[in-house]
Amino acid sequence: MTAGKMLMHAADDHLTQDNKPDTTRSDTLWSLILLESDLVEALAMFRIFGPSVDNQSHALASWWAGYRFTWWGSEADSYVSAACADVVMSICRMAAELDYKEWQTGVRQAEFELSLIQGDLPE
Numbered sequence: 001m002t003a004g005k006m007l008m009h010a011a012d013d014h015l016t017q018d019n020k021p022d023t024t025r026s027d028t029l030w031s032l033i034l035l036e037s038d039l040v041e042a043l044a045m046f047r048i049f050g051p052s053v054d055n056q057s058h059a060l061a062s063w064w065a066g067y068r069f070t071w072w073g074s075e076a077d078s079y080v081s082a083a084c085a086d087v088v089m090s091i092c093r094m095a096a097e098l099d100y101k102e103w104q105t106g107v108r109q110a111e112f113e114l115s116l117i118q119g120d121l122p123e
Contacts, residue, residue: 043094065091065096067107
């Protein structure tokens with residue numbers, strides 16, 4: 001499973017009614033750890049071999065991480081478990097390092113959508 005697919009799978013598991021991850025469940029922590037592991041592998045491959053054919057999935061993983069964690073609220077203190085917060089921060093750092101431009105694009109997209117929901121259009 002590519003990093004992008006794993007990220008999307010883990011991100012949509014175990015959401016509460018307000019679109020926040022349900023971090024009270026241990027399987028959420030394991031999903032985050034699996035995602036972190038996939039990002040470690042993708043980042044290692046990127047560092048060793050440089051941009052490759054699979055670079056598109058790296059960009060997708062970075063974009064999706066930026067989008068989802070901005071949508072949820074990326075503050076580590078919003079997570080019930082300290083372990084979940086640590087893994088989330090690691091995922092955010094790796095996704096940004098893998099493709100910072102795509103990370104920022106995902107963040108901006110989520111911020112825009114949240115502003116539409118709240119009725120505050122960005123200028």
